[in-house]
Amino acid sequence: MxxxxxxxxxxxxxxxxxxxxxxxxxxxxxxxxxxxxxxxxxxxxxxxxxxxxxxxxxxxxxxxxxxxxxxxxxxxxxxxxxxxxxxxxxxxxxxxxxxxxxxxxxxxxxxxxxxxxxxxxxxxxxxxxxxxxxxxxxxxxxxxSWYMENLFLSLPSALQSGTWYTSASDGRTSYVARADLAAATVAALLADETGNVTLTLTGPVGYTNAEVAALVSEVTGKPLAVVNLTDEQLAEGLAGAGLPGFLIPTLVSFDANTRLGHIEIVTDSVETLTGRPSTSLKAFLEANKAALAG
CATH class of the missing domain: 3.40.50.720 (NAD(P)-binding Rossmann-like Domain)
Incomplete structure (x- = not known):
């Protein structure tokens, strides 16, 4: 053992x-x-x-x-x-x-x-x-890949205002539930692997922020418009909202990373490791409707 x-x-x-x-x-x-x-x-x-x-x-x-x-x-x-x-x-x-x-x-x-x-x-x-x-x-x-739970960082306040400000443009994110990643990690820990392995663990679909907003509106019944900004405009808005200065470049980099296509990759590694389907973004949003409402 x-x-x-x-x-x-x-x-x-x-x-x-x-x-x-x-x-x-x-x-x-x-x-x-x-x-x-x-x-x-x-x-x-x-x-x-x-x-x-x-x-x-x-x-x-x-x-x-x-x-x-x-x-x-x-x-x-x-x-x-x-x-x-x-x-x-x-x-x-x-x-x-x-x-x-x-x-x-x-x-x-x-x-x-x-x-x-x-x-x-x-x-x-x-x-x-x-x-x-x-x-x-x-x-x-x-x-x-990016936790579905990370959407709680921005969506509750965006839903309250009805506007989601982003610099991600049409970039896609392969959101994955934290619990699915944990299950895949445990499957890897319990496997009898011999060689060296690098796996990318993602959700089953890559979404643009506009597509995420549409799902959120469908689930909550609240309108959510996506407004695309430049990185500089997003940084100014975050500063105006009172976020700590050291944190702003990191938050902006998340959107820039999405826009540049660095987190759009979709793999079946989670399903292969766990032997079951991954949680869909819509199912996750429905299960967490109360948290989205803020």
Whole structure:
């Protein structure tokens, strides 16, 4: 039986992975190691028999201990975005610790087209992928497309005003439900893979923002018009809305990345791994109608 480590286990994605691992029945709870800076947030999983370990990506000593005796390790990318370079340093710390501990296989949550992506933090992902490959450890890189849940960042306020301001133009996004990504990740963790693998995990269809708006209107019964702006105009609007200055370039880069076609790729990797159809965007919107209303 393999020992599986999940870093960032107390986050939304980490918890979904833990839940899916436990539900699979294919790994004993004690062989699941949930790591977090604050293991107190994982007490409910300890009650289910999951092993807890402290892992602070800024503290290499905790990483060395966390990766010890691990067969398969899932490194979920951290949320350290405010300080340039910090996240890549954190990830490299984790890869180095995994190498020192002799981990059998590394898994990492990246993003589509890491080499060309216009997203401001894409270099963190590409740099992490490169560090993993340079480590000599066997690896599975999971390039996760845009969460359907990310629509909650913009759609509730857009629905209230009836206008969705964007610079994505006619670019398409292959939205995928977070739970589907977690299920696919667990399937990959439980597979008996031997070679090195890079997979792009997406939803079943790529949508323009106009098509998303039409679905949202259909589901909610509220009108939603899409207004296309330049990146500069979008940045000005976000600043006027009071968003923190450091965050604005990243938010604008999301739309620019879509417009440039870097997140339109559609694959069947989720369905192949999980053995079931992916959640459709319309079904997701219908299930989350109340959240969309804000």
């Amino acid at each position: 393999s020992t599986i480590l999940v870093t960032g286990a107390s986050g939304q994605f980490g918890r979904l992975v833990l839940d899916a691992l436990l539900a699979s029945g294919k790994v004993a709870p004690a062989d699941i190691v949930a790591a977090s800076r604050d293991t107190g947030k994982l007490a409910a999983y300890a009650e289910k028999g999951v092993t807890l370990r402290t892992a602070d990506f800024d503290d290499t000593a905790t990483l060395d201990a966390a990766f010890q005796g691990i067969d398969k390790a899932l490194i979920i990318s951290t949320d350290a975005l405010a300080v340039p370079g910090q996240r890549l340093t954190q990830h490299r710390n984790a890869v180095t610790a995994a190498k020192r501990a002799g981990v059998g296989r590394l898994f990492y949550t990246s993003l589509p087209n890491a080499e060309t992506s216009a997203v401001t933090f894409a270099p963190d992902h590409l740099g992490t992928e490169e560090a993993i490959k340079a480590s000599g450890l066997a690896y599975t890189i999971l390039r996760n």
